[in-house]
Amino acid sequence: MDCKSGVDLTIVLNKLIFANLTHRPVRTLLSVLAIAVEVTMILTLVGVSHGTLDATKDRTKAIGADVVVRPTGSSVMSSLSGAPLSDKYLAFLMQQPHVTAVTGVVAQSIQFPDSVFGIDFAAFNKMSGGFEYVTGRDPVNDDDMIVDEDYAKKHHLRVGSTIDLIAHRWNISGIMQRGKGARIAVKLKTLQAIEGTPGRLTMIYVKLDDPALAEQVADQLKTTMSDDQIYSMNALLSAYDVSNIGMLRDFIDVVIFVAVVVGFIVVFMAMYTAVLERTREIGIIKAVGGGSGLVLSILLRETVLLAVGGTLLGIVMTYGAQWMMKRFEPGSLVQETVYLWWAYAGGIAIVGSMLGVVVPGVKAVKQDVTEALSYE
Numbered sequence: 264m265d266c267k268s269g270v271d272l273t274i275v276l277n278k279l280i281f282a283n284l285t286h287r288p289v290r291t292l293l294s295v296l297a298i299a300v301e302v303t304m305i306l307t308l309v310g311v312s313h314g315t316l317d318a319t320k321d322r323t324k325a326i327g328a329d330v331v332v333r334p335t336g337s338s339v340m341s342s343l344s345g346a347p348l349s350d351k352y353l354a355f356l357m358q359q360p361h362v363t364a365v366t367g368v369v370a371q372s373i374q375f376p377d378s379v380f381g382i383d384f385a386a387f388n389k390m391s392g393g394f395e396y397v398t399g400r401d402p403v404n405d406d407d408m409i410v411d412e413d414y415a416k417k418h419h420l421r422v423g424s425t426i427d428l429i430a431h432r433w434n435i436s437g438i439m440q441r442g443k444g445a446r447i448a449v450k451l452k453t454l455q456a457i458e459g460t461p462g463r464l465t466m467i468y469v470k471l472d473d474p475a476l477a478e479q480v481a482d483q484l485k486t487t488m489s490d491d492q493i494y495s496m497n498a499l500l501s502a503y504d505v506s507n508i509g510m511l512r513d514f515i516d517v518v519i520f521v522a523v524v525v526g527f528i529v530v531f532m533a534m535y536t537a538v539l540e541r542t543r544e545i546g547i548i549k550a551v552g553g554g555s556g557l558v559l560s561i562l563l564r565e566t567v568l569l570a571v572g573g574t575l576l577g578i579v580m581t582y583g584a585q586w587m588m589k590r591f592e593p594g595s596l597v598q599e600t601v602y603l604w605w606a607y608a609g610g611i612a613i614v615g616s617m618l619g620v621v622v623p624g625v626k627a628v629k630q631d632v633t634e635a636l637s638y639e
Contacts, residue, residue, distance in 0.1 A: 404434065412438060
């Protein structure tokens with residue numbers, strides 16, 4: 264009998280909670296939408312951070328190198344530009360044990376996150392296996408340029424089109440399926456001439472006869488070349504992680520904090536006004552024997568429903584943001600779906616919402632029964 268009474272009470276409470284939420288549909292929908300925006304902000308930022316870094320990692324991996332030589336004093340995650348390395352290192356590296364191929368590039372940063380690579384196409388293709396073209400071919404003339412599909416789509420380019428970049432007019436000779444190292448490439452000698460750095464390089468890529476020796480060869484080269492910025496490709500790729508980029512990590516934390524504050528304010532306002540409007544109802548619940556715990560339970564359940572509904576809607580809206588990014592900004596930023604963060608974002612939304620109901624909940628449980636029943 265007691266069990267049946269408990270079940271009946273739960274059913275009544277659930278009906279009451281849904282009735283309360285549907286009684287003011289506009290307020291409920293706005294609360295859910297605000298929480299959804301909070302979740303979308305978090306998931307979109309995290310998705311773009313992971314997606315952009317993973318896209319960069321994939322392009323770097325596609326080069327086919329086992330060891331990377333970078334300028335002394337640079338950091339793994341720094342955006343390199345200029346040409347501080349001498350191309351004399353190419354011959355020196357080619358003489359080292361286990362080295363089967365060497366190629367150098369000049370990198371010129373343009374609008375974030377893109378850069379232009381100046382490459383020796385013969386040496387680069389030997390290492391990477393060459394580019395796969397949707398249409399066109401490798402550059403033949405000094406002013407030829409190749410770009411990937413996304414960049415071509417964004418800038419409305421096709422083979423034969425011209426584009427002005429780094430104070431030079433280029434002819435599009437090929438559109439590749441995906442970039443290798445960079446999404447835009449030109450002849451090495453041409454970019455060196457434009458930058459005024461003949462015989463200089465930004466980075467050097469080294470291919471070995473046995474990739475398993477990459478760490479060993481990198482350590483040997485650090486000693487031989489007196490340079491601590493020599494990495495195996497695996498070590499370099501492992502650095503492409505959000506946790507390794509302090510500014511990005513801090514920015515994500517700030518956005519999450521702002522999102523929690525937004526969720527807190529929205530739920531606080533919604534539940535506070537709900538408590539005021541339901542003063543008499545709360546008095547009746549207490550008058551018939553309902554304790555403060557029951558009243559607080561009702562408010563918390565309503566809040567959780569709002570947070571869960573907002574989280575689900577936020578996840579759906581994230582796919583909308585992803586579609587818009589692909590549609591209107593193809594290739595500029597890549598957004599991934601980071602499923603683990605669905606749980607994180609939902610947890611953050613629920614916690615923020617629960618914080619928002621604390622003050623209204625305290626006000627509700629402290630209401631005097633007599634005053635509540637006489638409230639109009």
